Amino acid sequence: MAKRGIRTAEHFLRRIVKDLRSGGNRDRARSQQHFFKEPVKRHGWRTADLRRYAAAMGREIEAAGGEKLLFEVADKLFHAKKTGEEAHAAVMLLDPQSRRLLRGKASFLGAAEFRRLERWIPLITSWDECDDLCHSVLGPMIVSHPGYISRVFVWARSRNRWSRRAACVALVHSVRRKLHTKEVFCLAEMLLKDKDDMVRKGLGWLLREMGKANPSSQVPFLMKIKDKAPRLVLRIACEKLTPSAKAQILRKAEGQP
Numbered sequence: 001m002a003k004r005g006i007r008t009a010e011h012f013l014r015r016i017v018k019d020l021r022s023g024g025n026r027d028r029a030r031s032q033q034h035f036f037k038e039p040v041k042r043h044g045w046r047t048a049d050l051r052r053y054a055a056a057m058g059r060e061i062e063a064a065g066g067e068k069l070l071f072e073v074a075d076k077l078f079h080a081k082k083t084g085e086e087a088h089a090a091v092m093l094l095d096p097q098s099r100r101l102l103r104g105k106a107s108f109l110g111a112a113e114f115r116r117l118e119r120w121i122p123l124i125t126s127w128d129e130c131d132d133l134c135h136s137v138l139g140p141m142i143v144s145h146p147g148y149i150s151r152v153f154v155w156a157r158s159r160n161r162w163s164r165r166a167a168c169v170a171l172v173h174s175v176r177r178k179l180h181t182k183e184v185f186c187l188a189e190m191l192l193k194d195k196d197d198m199v200r201k202g203l204g205w206l207l208r209e210m211g212k213a214n215p216s217s218q219v220p221f222l223m224k225i226k227d228k229a230p231r232l233v234l235r236i237a238c239e240k241l242t243p244s245a246k247a248q249i250l251r252k253a254e255g256q257p
Contacts, residue, residue, distance in 0.1 A: 142180075
């Protein structure tokens with residue numbers, strides 16, 4: 001039994017779950033369902049409010065038990081999640097650390113934490129949970145520690161749709177920095193035949209971000225895959241290209257001269 005006054009991960013877990021339940025809005029929760037094809041459970045928090053809550057809670061947890069306790073709370077919260085807010089709050093608790101990585105600063109998020117965060121991926125139940133975890137935490141970790149990139153190919157071979165989408169979204173920060181171009185092309189080739197629209201949208205997003213940062217690499221690649229890439233992937237990937245480049249890629253994808 002914990003000593004009186006010592007606040008454990010379980011203490012904070014119970015408190016966060018209670019706060020999220022009491023702080024929601026039922027009408028907003030119902031309206032949020034419109035963004036998803038699959039049924040989702042929501043309390044109806046606004047993202048900005050949830051982010052402020054998680055930031056304040058994160059500071060309190062760190063003051064009570066340091067970085068180790070912070071990660072334990074986030075890990076337990078994601079594993080126990082029953083609503084989207086619980087998943088997002090778990091990720092948001094780690095946001096300050098992932099932002100440090102993107103700025104090239106030291107963070108306690110290392111190899112051991114990456115392995116544990118990978119175990120969150122099979123627990124994902126919606127596209128926003130996938131994108132939040134992968135873009136906000138796993139992506140910055142891959143930018144900071146390039147050795148982790150081999151794991152995206154494991155995710156890409158999974159039967160789980162969110163694992164395959166995760167492989168794409170986790171590399172968005174990399175392509176914005178013109179990193180891992182070869183690996184992105186390899187990943188894209190692996191997923192071109194994927195029939196899941198959530199995976200196709202994730203791949204299109206990744207290739208679109210590459211085009212914004214590095215069109216000299218992206219456009220030739222799109223021309224190479226135009227005859228076998230799903231229309232949805234190409235349409236998203238071309239969104240930020242010049243009108244002439246976009247028309248050329250999409251016209252050829254339709255088999256026109």
